[in-house]
Amino acid sequence: MNTERIFKMRLLTLAIQTLLVTDTSIEEGDAIEFAEFYPAWEMGGNYGSNVWLRYGENAVGRAVLYSTTRNVSNAQTSPDQPQNPSSYRLIGSSTKTDF
Numbered sequence: 228m229n230t231e232r233i234f235k236m237r238l239l240t241l242a243i244q245t246l247l248v249t250d251t252s253i254e255e256g257d258a259i260e261f262a263e264f265y266p267a268w269e270m271g272g273n274y275g276s277n278v279w280l281r282y283g284e285n286a287v288g289r290a291v292l293y294s295t296t297r298n299v300s301n302a303q304t305s306p307d308q309p310q311n312p313s314s315y316r317l318i319g320s321s322t323k324t325d326f
Contacts, residue, residue: 240264247279255292259319262290268306274299282306285320292318 243264247253258265258279268282274295281290282305293306293315306315 255318259292259321260323262292262320265290265292268293268302270302270305272299272302274302279318280306280315285322287322287324289321289323291320294318 243261244266247258247261247264262281265279265281268280274280276295276297278295280293280295282293283291285291291307296314296316299314304310304314306317
């Protein structure tokens with residue numbers, strides 16, 4: 228794949244992420260179909276309350292979507308850990324394998 232095409236794909240991904248993160252009217256059931264486009268959770272990340280993040284994959288390889296339930300500073304424990312119910316809430320993931 229050439230460099231220009233990769234650059235355009237990254238720009239498109241950034242545009243979709245911006246739309247999904249700023250459009251709070253998207254229902255959770257619809258959002259899980261696009262979980263791959265939400266920002267990935269990162270170790271050490273800082274997140275505000277009610278930020279949707281993707282972390283991990285389900286059995287069919289689709290991204291899993293979480294929501295922060297409060298401000299998270301310098302994140303050290305991933306959203307799927309049992310000690311995090313006060314910081315993250317599982318939204319879900321799609322089971323569809325066709326796009």
